[in-house]
Amino acid sequence: MSISGNYFAGVDVGSLAAKSVILKDGEIFATGLVPSGVNSVESGLSALNLALETAGLKKEDLIYIVGTGYGRVSAPYANKAVTEITCHAKGTNYLHPTVRTIIDMGGQDCKAIRIDPDGSVVDFAMNDKCAAGTGRFLEVMAGVFKVKLEDLGSIALSATDTVPMSSTCTVFAESETISLVARGERPENILNGIHHSIANRIAGLFSRVGIESDVFFSGGVAKNSGMKTAIEQALKVNIVKPEIDPQLIGALGAAVIARNFARKEGLWA
Amino acid sequence: MGLKTLEKITAALESRPAELEQLRKQGKKIVGWLAYNIPEEIIYALGLIPIRIGQGGDGRLVEVGARHISTKNCVFVRQVLGQFAEKTDPYIKQLDLVAIDATCIQLYRLEELINFYFDYNTVVLGVPRNFATKEGHEYFRKEVEFFTKKLELFAGVSLEQSRLEEAIKIYDGIREAIKTLYRYQSLDNSLLSWRQVASVINAGYNLDRERYLELLQELIQEVEANLSEESGTREVEARIFLSGSLIPPGDTKLIDIIEQLGGRIVGDDLWSGLNFFLNLNIKEPTPYGVADAYIDRVPHGSLPYLDLKSDGRLANLKHQIKEFKADGVVYHTLRYCDAFTFKAGETKDVLGNIPFLEIHTEYSGSDFEAIRTRVEAFIEMIKSKKEIAELV
DSSP: OOOOSOEEEEEEEOSSEEEEEEEETTEEEEEEEEEOOSOHHHHHHHHHHHHHHHHTOOGGGEEEEEEESGGGGGOTTOSEEOOHHHHHHHHHHHHOTTOOEEEEEOSSOEEEEEEOTTSOEEEEEEOOSSOTTSHHHHHHHHHHHTOOGGGHHHHHHTOSSOOOOOOOSHHHHHHHHHHHHHTTOOHHHHHHHHHHHHHHHHHHHHHHHOOOSSEEEESGGGGOHHHHHHHHHHHTOOBOOOSSOGGGHHHHHHHHHHHHHHHHTTSOO | OOOHHHHHHHHHHHHHHHHHHHHHHTTOOEEEEESSOOOHHHHHHTTOEEEEOOOOOOHHHHHHHTTTSOTTSOHHHHHHHHHHHHOOSTTGGGOSEEEEETTSHHHHHHHHHHHHHHOOOEEEEOOOSSTTSHHHHHHHHHHHHHHHHHHHHHHTSOOOHHHHHHHHHHHHHHHHHHHHHHHHHTSTTOSOOHHHHHHHHHHHTTSOHHHHHHHHHHHHHHHHHTOOSOOSOSOSOEEEEEEESOOOTTOOHHHHHHHHTTEEEEEEOOTTTGGGGSSOOOOSSSHHHHHHHHHHSSOOTTSOOSOTTTOHHHHHHHHHHHHTTOSEEEEEEETTOHHHHHHHHHHHHHHTTSOEEEEEEOSSSTTHHHHHHHHHHHHHHHHHHHTTTSOO
16 A cells, blocks of 8 residues: 655653654644653654554654654654754644743653744753652652542642642652641642642743743643643733643654654655 | 873873872972962962862762761862862872862861861961952952961961062963963864863863973964864854853763763853953062952852942853853853852843753762753754754
């Protein structure tokens, strides 16, 4: 069977999930999302294979592949590696050209990114090396309350109060949460406090890079409605509604960059 | 092609500890010094051997040092303290006196701890916080005078003006040579890199100063003789300027990352780098003349801004960025190095539109990948800006 069209892929291997996006010419053609394992090469390949399977393509059909995320340093399947900061900028710009500010919250880090109308990064800041304000932090909190990670946001939104959370260190926040539960505070109010404490920390990152409308929220944590609301309140902004799963934005950006590289290298006109 | 004089400098450095051992047997005394405002010329003029001490980049030594101070103290100070605790460093174990200036308060405390815990003979040089006033100058003059008297007692000789004049001449020569090497490393057609110049600077703090000046002049001649006729043929590059906390010998993490990712360091305003050699003009060969020159040069980051608009450090930073045609600034802050950490945000705002990346780190490898991602994205950002019509 002959394949028509030009295909480019982006593979984003994060600490919690590996994602891939295949572009057919300029359109999103297929996606793949799998949990990350210990081996980042295998995780990336799993995500890529899932997207290829969905698309009915073989790896050889892809003109160019760009790897991103922390797994980019070990991605033999990719033609090039580009950082997730650049990829989130390009992916967001591809979908939402009016966006100038991006909040990206992934499994192990959080980024504040400002971009220009071309989707090029103007400035960025990242959280300190600890897990505060990341997907891993929320995962630990979901474990404390024995609820599903995906339910965390809606539970926080049902709160009648906000219990202040002073610790942003994952380890200390876990013990502080247990103390608050023992004190009789309601779980939804504690979770609301946790979301707001993370949002306030993110606001600190933006004091370094500035905010310009429109604002977009990418990464796995962007699926958390409670976090979206808390960030909107902390930054006093409205976040643009994503057109696709926001967790795929980095992989999408990598695919867009793959297309650009292919053009530059004369592999596609 | 490598530069032969660099090999000579490396060889001289390797044989220096044994040389010092011999000199000590002949009755010479070694003064280990640290920080920014110790007037080395005076040490040298008194026939003492000045050696700048302090290494970085070793997490194990940081832990050794932390047995004597809080883990919330500057990571460099902890490592130096660790070096004194272990006493295996070939220079530290041969010191007869340690001189530290009070420019940075944490380093000043280091002097007290070295004296208290490890029984080293120490001397401290006070530095005024308000260095621009008449009173500040007067205070520093008196401090340098007092420092000189202490050293005279220690050396058993008086400071002779002719010896000080000779010393100033040698040090002026070294300063000029380092500035020349910095100019050459920033050119596209030079064989010399910033990293090599940094190594040359660090080597010089241990070598005999007269011999060092000869080597520097030889190196300049060799670099000049090997300037390529072609220039500007490199691909789009990210020219990085380093600012912030010191990067002492042994601490190569950030430098390695920048270079591995294709960035090219072209300049710095580090007190462990170029700043030390800038704008130091001793007009009168006396302790007062030396004091005035030291206090009037580019201020150390530990000293306060007296006037943000006319601050010498910021003015110098802006000038050097332009001079070295840098595309972006990597502002390096060491954990618990308060002076530079406090000033990071302000420095970014004062510099305005130039891409600016703050890297906060310490002497462990745990943040290697996190720094790598930040630096890589920064270099992508610069390159993308430079080749705007092309990719990424």
